Amino acid sequence: MSNGKERAYFQIPPGMKDWLPGEAEKKRRLENVLADLFSVWGYREVITPAIEYLEVLTAGHNQEEMMYKFFDHQGRALALRPDMTTPIARLAATRLKQEPLPLRLFYLAGVFGQEDPQKGRQREYHQAGVELIGSGSGAAVAEVLALAVEALRACGLKEFTLSAGHVGVFNGLVDWLGLPPEARQELREAVQARNFVAVELILNRYAGSQKEAALTILRLRGGREILPRLKELAAGEAMEATVAELEEIFSFLAGYGVEDYITLDLGLLRGLGYYTGLVFEGFSPALGYPILGGGSYGHLLGRFGWPQPAVGFALGLERVLLALEREQPRRSGEGKIVYVGYAPGREKEAIALALRLREEGKRTVLAVAAEEKAVAEEQARRRRGELVYLG
Amino acid sequence: MSEQKWLTIALPKGTLFSSSVELLARVGLPVGQLQENGRRLFFVEEEAKVRYIICRPTDIPTFVEYGAADIGLVGKDIIEEQEKDVYELLDLGYGYCRFVVAMPEEVAAVQDWREYHLPRVATKFPRVAEKFFAAQGMQVEIIKLHGNVELAPLVGLAEMIVDLVSTGRTLRENRLVEVAEIFAATARLIANRVSYQVKGERIMPLLEKIKEVVAG
Numbered sequence: 001m002s003n004g005k006e007r008a009y010f011q012i013p014p015g016m017k018d019w020l021p022g023e024a025e026k027k028r029r030l031e032n033v034l035a036d037l038f039s040v041w042g043y044r045e046v047i048t049p050a051i052e053y054l055e056v057l058t059a060g061h062n063q064e065e066m067m068y069k070f071f072d073h074q075g076r077a078l079a080l081r082p083d084m085t086t087p088i089a090r091l092a093a094t095r096l097k098q099e100p101l102p103l104r105l106f107y108l109a110g111v112f113g114q115e116d117p118q119k120g121r122q123r124e125y126h127q128a129g130v131e132l133i134g135s136g137s138g139a140a141v142a143e144v145l146a147l148a149v150e151a152l153r154a155c156g157l158k159e160f161t162l163s164a165g166h167v168g169v170f171n172g173l174v175d176w177l178g179l180p181p182e183a184r185q186e187l188r189e190a191v192q193a194r195n196f197v198a199v200e201l202i203l204n205r206y207a208g209s210q211k212e213a214a215l216t217i218l219r220l221r222g223g224r225e226i227l228p229r230l231k232e233l234a235a236g237e238a239m240e241a242t243v244a245e246l247e248e249i250f251s252f253l254a255g256y257g258v259e260d261y262i263t264l265d266l267g268l269l270r271g272l273g274y275y276t277g278l279v280f281e282g283f284s285p286a287l288g289y290p291i292l293g294g295g296s297y298g299h300l301l302g303r304f305g306w307p308q309p310a311v312g313f314a315l316g317l318e319r320v321l322l323a324l325e326r327e328q329p330r331r332s333g334e335g336k337i338v339y340v341g342y343a344p345g346r347e348k349e350a351i352a353l354a355l356r357l358r359e360e361g362k363r364t365v366l367a368v369a370a371e372e373k374a375v376a377e378e379q380a381r382r383r384r385g386e387l388v389y390l391g
Numbered sequence: 392m393s394e395q396k397w398l399t400i401a402l403p404k405g406t407l408f409s410s411s412v413e414l415l416a417r418v419g420l421p422v423g424q425l426q427e428n429g430r431r432l433f434f435v436e437e438e439a440k441v442r443y444i445i446c447r448p449t450d451i452p453t454f455v456e457y458g459a460a461d462i463g464l465v466g467k468d469i470i471e472e473q474e475k476d477v478y479e480l481l482d483l484g485y486g487y488c489r490f491v492v493a494m495p496e497e498v499a500a501v502q503d504w505r506e507y508h509l510p511r512v513a514t515k516f517p518r519v520a521e522k523f524f525a526a527q528g529m530q531v532e533i534i535k536l537h538g539n540v541e542l543a544p545l546v547g548l549a550e551m552i553v554d555l556v557s558t559g560r561t562l563r564e565n566r567l568v569e570v571a572e573i574f575a576a577t578a579r580l581i582a583n584r585v586s587y588q589v590k591g592e593r594i595m596p597l598l599e600k601i602k603e604v605v606a607g
Contacts, residue, residue: 159589161588161589163588193479194478194479194480194582194584194587195478196478196480196481197479198479200482219595221591263588263591265588281588283585283588283589284589285585285589285590287458287585288456288457288458288459288584288585288586289476289584289585290584
């Protein structure tokens, strides 16, 4: 009766998701809130295609094995976008070079990656994010970080924090330690995975007397008051420049009044290869994985022939929705409705009433046929709506 | 009560359990309930704002990865096999054991394990085995078993095995001999990525105390 072929019609591939009415409405509402917020901060929406040439997407980073790839009929390799930063870099570098800098762009988009769906990750997920292109100044970075805080606040999350690190801290540290290139990569991977046992083993091999200072730096967390500590622990020009940059960023953050949401975490490195400066992640205590991530990237636009510094972040809509759900269980997704039922002969009045209610902004469901009051009551009850009956 | 203040710790049943409880007691956590020999798997210590989850060692990385537990104590052997997205904070030093490749004594005496072409390797740890042989440039056929791996070469199911040994007694009793060591494993303190960030003020001091106990 049911072989595998037949049943495939009723299924969706692993990691994909249908959005049912209540969920879809919550998502739409969140998107509207974020789009409004980004707009009032002066960011403009852009939309890019879901499918790009593979070589465009691999210009950003080297996660090719995670992408959905295929060929068009001319044999060119295509892929579904795994994030929005690279497509927007391509768009900006090819279409928006004449615009006044910096560019401020935002997006709401589905992105794709062949993640293991058993790890609580979807293979299609939705992001809302911004990119500020054409400046890497402390003020630009602080603006984007402050907007990230505002975005999480606007989502309605009660509790959240952001952690920020700086790629320059890591680079300054390995310079100061004088690590050989192969050890740098090894240390980078261990720090990124927060495998402190491995970090210690690598430092044992290479760092000598500087080991304790290096470990302390990689574990250093706190507000801007930890920055002088960093300078004491590891000298060097690169480190001083990074500390100065962080100090500048934090002085602007204080101006935005968002300093309290942000913890400096000097061991934070994000996986994506294109980050070159500040990196940050957002967390909700209700969820075991980050809900937001971003940072500044200096070289990505250069890959598209337009070297410009840039900074941005992306927020995971599914993750934020899940965190909201855990913070406030049973929060209803859908707004209340009014159900208009009517007896035979009162159709036109019912239509007029429905139009009036809709004009007032009430969600109005009009019966599609005359019905008895008991039937109308049942219809309204099952829709958890209020009944107006023209008898 | 804010979720941020509570700390949930996952502890492994079995051989690592008593050393883990002892460690927690030495850093001043309440462990009275854990020492009762009951069947309960979940304990709440209101005053210390600590919850304990007791589960199979192989499930600990999962509890921690999803954030159902903030931190966990588990063997490196399991972390290595599962490749979960968790932070590995500290080597706890106890629970020492080694991953080894072993073969029947009489075969090992005449044949080098590296000279096989596509040998069958029986193991409970397919990822560890696969990674090791790939690093040697050897192609192997991995046969996943759920226990008593030492049986496989004796009945012709596999040419060699990859298994954990602590004293080596099981190998000797089955007339198997170690031909290569893959790596040594000990118990580790692992943490959820988000807990590490949002519960830092609880995890960091605990980490420091555990470090002192482990070092001392």
